[in-house]
Amino acid sequence: xxxxxxxxxxxxTLFSKAKFIxxxxxxxxxxxxxPTHPPFVVNPTVTHEHDGYxxxxxFMAEHTGAHVDAPYHVHIKLKEKTVETLPLNALLGHxxxxxxxxxxxxxxxxxxxxxxxxxxxxxxxEIKEGDIVLxxxxxxxxxxxxxxxxxxxxxxxxxDKSVAEYLLAKKIKALGSDTIACGTAxxxxxxxxxWIHELLLSNDIYLLECLANLEQLPAEIFFMALPLxxxxxxxxxxxxxxxxxx
Numbered sequence: 001x002x003x004x005x006x007x008x009x010x011x012x013t014l015f016s017k018a019k020f021i022x023x024x025x026x027x028x029x030x031x032x033x034x035p036t037h038p039p040f041v042v043n044p045t046v047t048h049e050h051d052g053y054x055x056x057x058x059f060m061a062e063h064t065g066a067h068v069d070a071p072y073h074v075h076i077k078l079k080e081k082t083v084e085t086l087p088l089n090a091l092l093g094h095x096x097x098x099x100x101x102x103x104x105x106x107x108x109x110x111x112x113x114x115x116x117x118x119x120x121x122x123x124x125x126e127i128k129e130g131d132i133v134l135x136x137x138x139x140x141x142x143x144x145x146x147x148x149x150x151x152x153x154x155x156x157x158x159x160d161k162s163v164a165e166y167l168l169a170k171k172i173k174a175l176g177s178d179t180i181a182c183g184t185a186x187x188x189x190x191x192x193x194x195w196i197h198e199l200l201l202s203n204d205i206y207l208l209e210c211l212a213n214l215e216q217l218p219a220e221i222f223f224m225a226l227p228l229x230x231x232x233x234x235x236x237x238x239x240x241x242x243x244x245x246x
Contacts, residue, residue: 015243017245018222018243018244018245019243019244019245019246020241020242020243021213021216021217021221021241021242021243021244022212022213022239022240022241023066023211023212023213023214023225023240023241023242024065024066024211024212024238024239024240025065025066025140025143025210025212026065027040027042027058027060027064027065027237028040028042028145029041029042029145030145030146030149031065031145031149032143032144032145032149032150032152032153032180033061033064033149033153033180034061034063034153034180034181035150035153035154035189037061037063037064038059038060038061040058040059040060040061040064040065041058041059041060042056042057042058042059043056043057044056045057060237062083062230062233062234062235062236062237063209063234063235064237065210065237066208066209066210066211066212066225066237066238066239066240067208067209067210067227067235067236067237067238068083068086068091068174068206068207068208068209068225068227068235068236068238069182069197069201069206069207069208069209069234069235070082070083070085070086070201070206070233070234070235070236071201071202071204071206072234073197073201073234073235074197074198074201075201075202078202081204082230082231082232082233082234083227083228083229083230083233083234083235083236084229084230084231084232084233086206086227088226090173090174090206091132091173091174091206091208091223091224091225091226091227091238091240092223092224092225093130093131093132093173093222093223094128094130094131094132094220094221094222094223095131095132095133095134095217095220095221095222095223095242096120096125096127096131096132096133096134096219096220097123097125097134097136097214097217097218097219097220097221098116098119098120098123098133098134098135098136099119099122099123099136099214099215100115100119100135100136100137100138100157101136101137101138101215102138103115103137104138105137105157106157107155107156107157107185107186107187107188108155108157108185108186108187108192109157109158109185110157110158110159110160110163110185111135111137111157111158111159111160111163112160112162112163113160113162113163113166115163116159116163116166123219124219125219125220127167127170127172128170129170129171129172130171130172130173131170131172131173132172132173132174132175132176132208132223133167133172133174133175133176134175134176134177134208134211134214134217134221134223135159135175135176135177135178135182135214136177136178136214136215136217137156137157137177137178137179138178138215139152139156139157139177139178139179140152140178140212140213140214140215142155143212150188150189152180153180153189154186154187154188154189155186155187155188155189156179156180156181156184156185156186157179157185158179158183158184158185158186158192158194158196159183159195159196160195161195161199163183163195163196164183164195164196164198164199164200165195165199167196167200167205168199168200168203168205172205173205173206174205174206174207174208175196175200175205175206175207175208176207176208176209176211176240177208177209177211178210178211178212178214179209179210180209180210181194181197181209182196182197182207182208182209183195183196183197183200183207184196184197208225208238208240211240217242217244218244218246221242221243221244222242222243222244223240223241223242223243224240224241224242224243225238225239225240225241226238226239
């Protein structure tokens with residue numbers, strides 16, 4: 001027990017010295033959504049004036065805001081791999097942040113393996129087994145609750161097949177991005193084939209989407225997020241957080 005207590009104290013010290021960066025966008029009415037998904041709706045159903053206390057009603061899809069995709073989301077043969085079956089530590093671990101924003105990729109364009117390796121070299125990091133890899137396309141600048149929300153939700157750059165194969169060979173734990181469908185290149189709501197969803201999800205490498213504030217992160221972080229325990233869930237909203245000691 002003494003050893004366990006010492007470890008807990010050390011962990012508490014590490015957490016107390018860390019800088020916490022919130023990687024989730026605000027959940028609010030009229031926020032961007034994947035064009036075929038239902039909208040997010042929040043309503044102040046119970047109020048102090050009417051009921052003596054305050055409580056809102058929330059309606060949302062599983063893939064709302066910052067969220068994780070479970071394998072069954074796109075793989076019909078993986079029915080047993082829904083979101084409530086994810087290990088509790090599935091989205092906890094060492095994180096690598098790759099900045100691709102300076103590529104200024106347009107909607108429908110793909111980042112290549114050369115782009116990924118160049119980003120690793122620039123920041124002096126190397127993707128290793130068990131890493132959670134976060135890709136910043138600089139796409140969050142298009143996110144809005146105004147009428148042109150589909151510029152973010154219906155358009156995005158992606159990652160090509162060589163990147164998917166590289167990350168699969170590296171045996172990473174999860175891959176995330178600031179786009180609405182991680183790794184998928186799309187133009188005007190028309191998505192191109194996504195090797196990331198095809199190869200990574202089918203091998204229990206989870207996908208994190210709609211991550212915010214990636215531009216605030218150093219090249220290495222500790223990443224933390226937990227999905228909701230949704231029965232037969234294709235995915236779940238998450239509250240992703242990065243810990244930095246820079």
